[in-house]
Amino acid sequence: xxxxxxxxxxxxxxxxxxxxxxxxxxxxxxxxxxxxxxxxxxxxxxxxxxxxxxxxxxxxxxxxxxxxxxxxxxxxxxxxxxxxxxxxxxxxxxxxxxxxxxxxxxxxxxxxxxxxxxxx
Amino acid sequence: xxxxxxxxxxxxxxxxxxxxxxxxxxxxxxxxxxxxxxxxxxxxxxxxxxxxxxxxxxxxxxxxxxxxxxxxxxxxxxxxxxxxxxxxxxxxxxxxxxxxxxxxxxxxxxxxx
Numbered sequence: 319x320x321x322x323x324x325x326x327x328x329x330x331x332x333x334x335x336x337x338x339x340x341x342x343x344x345x346x347x348x349x350x351x352x353x354x355x356x357x358x359x360x361x362x363x364x365x366x367x368x369x370x371x372x373x374x375x376x377x378x379x380x381x382x383x384x385x386x387x388x389x390x391x392x393x394x395x396x397x398x399x400x401x402x403x404x405x406x407x408x409x410x411x412x413x414x415x416x417x418x419x420x421x422x423x424x425x426x427x428x429x430x431x432x433x434x435x436x437x438x
Numbered sequence: 439x440x441x442x443x444x445x446x447x448x449x450x451x452x453x454x455x456x457x458x459x460x461x462x463x464x465x466x467x468x469x470x471x472x473x474x475x476x477x478x479x480x481x482x483x484x485x486x487x488x489x490x491x492x493x494x495x496x497x498x499x500x501x502x503x504x505x506x507x508x509x510x511x512x513x514x515x516x517x518x519x520x521x522x523x524x525x526x527x528x529x530x531x532x533x534x535x536x537x538x539x540x541x542x543x544x545x546x547x548x549x550x551x
Contacts, residue, residue, distance in 0.1 A: 364542070431487055
């Protein structure tokens, strides 16, 4: 059974940093592209970043490029999102999700999310 | 960026009745080389992550009841729930996976009348 479990969400001040993690199990982690999607409170879904199975290819939304870094540790079956220079508008639930296949942005499994709140 | 616009924003339907949700993309998501529409529908129940229910505009995911159907091509798409059940109360999102940035509609909240 595929499982994705996010952690690391917290209350952080504007300008601060946070590192999210997503522990994956039930599939061959090194073979699958992964993504972070966020949802501001009461709002819709926003694709934040994704990474290829090997980790060599990454993509960032304009809203986070230069501030967020996605990475993965294949030995630990874990996906990460390093978030720097956080802003109030980054406040959201952050979901990690698995792409159905490389290059096909269909999200067939999702974690339950972790809440990031940016506020002073 | 491809903008996805759903209508209506909210919808109340009686149990057993038909629910129709529309999704319009600002440019075509039909890939001519394979004649496939890169359009998905997700269902998000309260307090849960989204769940993929339809891909390629009309292909139901495994385990999704056949009362859910998707249709459309190019820029105009529809999700229909033929006979609404209580467990279908949710917010529904369309998503284009044709090109980056991959974008979602704003969501349609479906409730029981």
